[in-house]
Amino acid sequence: MSTPRILLADCDSYFVRCAMLADPEGAGRSHLVLVGGSATGRGVVTSASYAARKFGVHAGMPMATAIRLCPRGVVVPVPGEMVNRKHKEVRAVLDEFSPVVEAASVDEFYLDLTGTELLYHGEPLEETCRRMQQAVMDRTGISISIGGATGRTLAKMAASVNKPFGVHIVPPGGEAAFMSRFALSDIPGVGPALAEALRRRGATQVSDIAPLDLATLTSWVGDSRAQWLYHLARGEDFGGVAPRRPQKSISHERTFPIDISDPEELETRLMMLAVETGASLRADGLRARTVTVRLRYADFTDRSASRTAPDAIESDRAIFTIARELLRELLAKRAGAARLLGVGVSKLMGDEEREPALFADTPGGPETARDRKLAEATDRVTGKYGKGALVPARIAHRDPKDRHRGRGGSVEE
Known part of the structure; x- marks a missing residue:
């Protein structure tokens, strides 16, 4: 059986990039772009360019606060038409690299390259990802970061390691070591309530729960969440990719x-x-x-x-x-x-x-x-x-x- 090769392609600062492409003479000329509510109103930031984030601006922040932190920021609305158009364009490029692509959101795509080693003539997975990145950039103007691993959750976490326009591949057998670097709150699906419940037990890092037996973890957070965390803390991720999964x-x-x-x-x-x-x-x-x-x-x-x-x-x-x-x-x-x-x-x-x-x-x-x-x-x-x-x-x-x-x-x- 082939080792799973799951990728997560994550569009970098997607709403900002779409705003720049939609308005090249306005937002496209600035590095300090704030996408979201009106500058004169009291809306919130939907997304901010990486340069603006260095000023402390982040998604969900009141736009008035963002302007105070980054007074030279250019405020633009969410470019809905461009967001939808580029989503389809990025998807079309990714479809050429993998027989199985799943759009997880407007700016995230899972790909399954399991069993494609012969198709790529033994090319290292990282090299394939670099070619994929460049093809998406050249044909759509969108920058993507890619994470690769043997499972879905690990691939998503790997995609965040080298943003923007980065690639990080978790080698088979290195899953547990990779997970040990993260805080529990970094795991997709661990919300504030679960993170707080674990913190009260003295656990804030993945490395804090990795040594625990399943019975102990179950007594802390219940059976279903304990099963999930127990395996994930050990790098055991069984999530796959569903092609064009019908929405329910x-x-x-x-x-x-x-x-x-x-x-x-x-x-x-x-x-x-x-x-x-x-x-x-x-x-x-x-x-x-x-x-x-x-x-x-x-x-x-x-x-x-x-x-x-x-x-x-x-x-x-x-x-x-x-x-x-x-x-x-x-x-x-x-x-x-x-x-x-x-x-x-x-x-x-x-x-x-x-x-x-x-x-x-x-x-x-x-x-x-x-x-x-x-x-x-x-x-x-x-x-x-x-x-x-x-x-x-x-x-x-x-x-x-x-x-x-x-x-x-x-x-x-």
Whole structure:
């Protein structure tokens, strides 16, 4: 059996690079580029150029703070149309190097080169990666960093070692030594809550848990997370790559810095999430039949509710209408302050699966032809002027900083 050869190609400062390509005479002439909310408003930074990061600017930071730290920074909106175009171009180049490519996000791609040694005439994997990098740069103008390993998670972590435009390959047999260099919080999937639970036990580095037996780790964090961490700390990563894996769901959620108990405020936040979810759904050329709302209370109790529509939907209004009813049902069963709110859609289908009757308005249905046309118009404006250029009045009338507050959504690390 061939040794797995998994790669993660990570586009370097992707939103910044797309902004520079979209506006070569503006952002393209500056090294200090800040992508995100308005310089005069109180939006947040979606991404910052590497030069700007040296001033302390980072994704998720209020734009006003970023401007104070980097006063010469050029502020530009997210270039939605260019982001989508370059994603497809990068994918097309990577498809030429591997028979199995999976887009993990708009700027990350997993490749499986297992068993391709003869195809590349025994070429060292690092050399293949260098050629791949150059081909992507020459044909798309996008810089990528590549990590390689025997598993998916290790490849992702390896891609971060030599950014930007770097390559790092974890040699077979060197997985445990590679993992030992990282903090536990560096592992994708180890969030703040899990990291804190481990810290309370005195473990902050991967090397702190590597000597532990599975029973001890299970007593700390539970069975499923213990199994995962136990193997990963030893460099045992069994994650593979799925080619063009069909999406089962799309969702967006926010964790609030301050718990929210006002139902009207929660509904406004719900609308923001419905708008994001609808945009993601349409960007992938999909419709959905099921809407789900997830609510996490201040005591970390999770509750969710779902509803399936008679016809597939795609518009923000239809998603929000169903989601609002679900939220009200959840709050009627249990009132209380919420720390997290999420909206998801599932039972997805593309244009080719859509019945002709679905294009007509269904009496009493959740979505009309007008809703669909409005959603299309919103996407055109967003694609041209960036995320947040056109939003419902209920959101627009709020303090702009509230539209971006909390964790989740499209911020580039």
